[in-house]
Amino acid sequence: MKGTTTRPLREILEKTHWLRELPAIMKERVYQDAYEVLFRPGDVVVRKGDPAKDWLGVGEGLLKVSTVHRTGKVVMFSTLPEGSWGGEGTVFKRELFRYDMIAMRPSRVIHLPAATFRWLLDTSVEFSHIIISLLNERLATFMAMVEIDRLSDPVARVACAIGTMFNPVLHPHIGPLLTLSQTELGELIGMSRQSIGAALKRLESEGLISTEYGGIVVKSLAGLSNYQERD
Template sequence: MLVDPELLLSYGAETVTFVAGDVIFEEGEIPKFYYQIESGRIKLNHYDEEGRELILALLTKGFSVCELLLFIDERYPVNAVVFEPSVVLRLPKSKFIQLLDDHPKISRDINKFLSERLYSKYIMLENNSSPSAEVRINGVLDYHKSFSSEQDQFAFELPITRQQLAAMTGLRVETVIRTIKKLEQKDVLKIINRKIYY
């Protein structure tokens, strides 16, 4: 959990419930709230000029949603879309900034978290520029596993579908499926009941 939910509530956060398909914010909107996921999953996506979806992140319980934009005067470059029922704590930007001013340790923790995510994004960008489908997929697997407590080999269940994996890597679904099978043959991952374990 990035920020203790009770602390967020004490600063005036409200609990908001979303259903699959709800849009929390759209590309081009001005950031007005700090969002922290209590349950469910949310994707950050963008559509290219041909209408293809590019998934930039899949966020789960404990993650915040585009918090970095609360520190600069820029509009959202992505959409935040709920893809399974979710409960989110929402705190107005001004109150979030006040919380950070009042609690310097939380501010440092958020800086560390942002730095870790930015580092991982650089690695993902490097991997996604590779012509190798294996390198791209391994990059996504490493990225998602880095946020899990399950670090043993094959202990981490990848919480995304093959379609989402394709949207994250810029690969076709067919290529993702073939590459996952190759990675299983190389003992990089396991497939159990159609789920990927890494």
């Protein structure tokens, strides 16, 4: 698919942060059972109400996790950039998905069957610790997103939203360059491209970021995460 590479799935899995923590025999089980599906921008990866048959990882691309309220408002929960995994809580509880996962770019999505996921939980202390850590960080991120949604200052909303994306546990492959366009960032936060552009200029003038071709360079993560609303 245009926009993705032809790297073998095993090569992508070998760079997966949590897989490196597992014994060789468990790694081989993952290599054997995992498979991938390609998605175009706008494709639905998971639809609200679908059964949780697999744990999902982003080999390449970008997914958004959201739902549509009965009023028609789109409620954004989080993003899943390259190297991130999501849906572990739903798979663990054997529930139906309560949100949609939608591809924002051409994406290679890795599927680890629920049976393999639960086998790892039952047999690997290391994997159990990884999942607990992911769930803990996920809760903290969702709480932050609720707070962001209540902010009235658009600059503060953008600053805090960018800050939540730099979580080394949830997004281990992310670097100082956030490869999001202003349109994508606006879609994630629920703001117009024009408002995003104005907010980014303000943050750049305060020395917290710089805008470059291909994305946003974060210069002060602490400054973004702790940005206060202006009167």
